[in-house]
Amino acid sequence: MTSPDKIWTAGLIVIGDEILSGRTQDKNIAQVASWLQVQGIRLAEVRVVPDVEARIVEAVNALRAAYDYLFTTGGIGPTHDDITVDAVAAALGVPVVIHPEARALLERYYETRGGLNEGRLRMARVPEGSELIPNRMSGAPGIRRGNIFLMAGVPHITAGMLDALTGALEGGAPLLTQTLGGWIPESEVADILRRTEAAYETCQIGSYPFFREGRVGANFVIRSVSADDLAACCTALAEGLAAAGHPVTPGGI
Numbered sequence: 001m002t003s004p005d006k007i008w009t010a011g012l013i014v015i016g017d018e019i020l021s022g023r024t025q026d027k028n029i030a031q032v033a034s035w036l037q038v039q040g041i042r043l044a045e046v047r048v049v050p051d052v053e054a055r056i057v058e059a060v061n062a063l064r065a066a067y068d069y070l071f072t073t074g075g076i077g078p079t080h081d082d083i084t085v086d087a088v089a090a091a092l093g094v095p096v097v098i099h100p101e102a103r104a105l106l107e108r109y110y111e112t113r114g115g116l117n118e119g120r121l122r123m124a125r126v127p128e129g130s131e132l133i134p135n136r137m138s139g140a141p142g143i144r145r146g147n148i149f150l151m152a153g154v155p156h157i158t159a160g161m162l163d164a165l166t167g168a169l170e171g172g173a174p175l176l177t178q179t180l181g182g183w184i185p186e187s188e189v190a191d192i193l194r195r196t197e198a199a200y201e202t203c204q205i206g207s208y209p210f211f212r213e214g215r216v217g218a219n220f221v222i223r224s225v226s227a228d229d230l231a232a233c234c235t236a237l238a239e240g241l242a243a244a245g246h247p248v249t250p251g252g253i
Contacts, residue, residue: 008171009044010036011063015074015084016153017051027155028073035162040171040225041069051075056087064091064148069169074153076143078119084150085143089127092145099126102141109139134164173225178234181219181252182241185209192240193220200233202226210253219252 012032018024026048033043044067049055056075064070075084089096102124103116110116123140126132133142133149135157142161143150151161186193186207197205203224210217220237224230238248 006172008041008069009067010041010069010071011067012043012046013056013059013063013070013072014046014048015051015056015072017081019048019074020050028151028153028158031155031159032071032073032162035166036171037175039166039169040174041169042175051081051083053083053087053090056084057091060088060091060148069147069149071149071151073151073158076123076140076150076152078122078140082122085125085127088145088148088150092127092148094128096125097128098124099130099132102126102132105132105141106139133161136160136164175223175225176227176230177221177223178230178250179219179221179252180234180238180241180248180250181217182246182248183215183217183253184241184246184248185216186218189218189241189244189246192237192244196233196237196240199236200224200229202229203233205233205237217253220248221252 012029014026014028016024019026029046036043045063047059047063049059060070060072072084072088075082085096098121103121106120106124107116110120126143127145130143130145133144133151135141135152137157137160140152142152149165151158186209193205193207197203203222206221206223208219208221210219222230222233222237224233241248
């Protein structure tokens with residue numbers, strides 16, 4: 001479902017003390033952002049919060065009001081510090097309930113894995129009024145309540161949940177990108193970048209410098225929802241840089 005004239009946005013809350021302590025390196029921000037881009041939705045803000053209910057509630061209420069969609073990763077497992085469901089329910093002002101379909105899924109999954117104990121049953125808890133997001137990797141589903149999506153913290157499980165949501169969200173036209181790269185100090189071409197972007201209102205140009213082989217360079221990433229405008233902007237930027245003595249390589253360096 002697409003609405004090309006509207007820019008759809010999303011917020012993401014990454015939940016977990018292990019992320020903030022550095023013990024676990026987050027991979028979900030990049031994969032959620034990439035998936036959203038294909039859906040025609042732009043990830044506009046990310047917050048990383050600890051396993052503290054009040055902090056999660058604060059972030060949920062702020063981001064669900066600011067954006068069309070809100071995603072969370074982490075904190076929906078079987079242990080005492082998995083409090084995302086409780087925090088989201090508190091933010092929405094609804095009780096936590098056992099979802100009957102989630103319970104049935106877990107009972108089937110754990111039938112040959114020691115049975116459904118109290119900890120595992122925690123993964124059937126949802127904010128009242130929620131739907132489930134399929135999880136083909138294990139028995140524990142993700143949770144959807146309106147435009148809020150609660151997903152696992154384990155990246156490959158999150159990826160499966162995102163796959164299950166593909167095409168299910170309303171979004172705009174997908175953001176298209178092209179890259180030009182060169183052995184160019186970005187400080188020397190900042191004005192060319194600014195003028196080119198200003199000339200193409202539907203395009204954004206990002207500059208990403210690097211240092212390799214003892215040389216300074218930069219990749220310029222041009223983004224737009226319009227394929228025609230993107231192509232025209234890329235041509236104009238390449239010509240402008242070349243005229244200033246800075247040839248570029250399509251696809252980047």
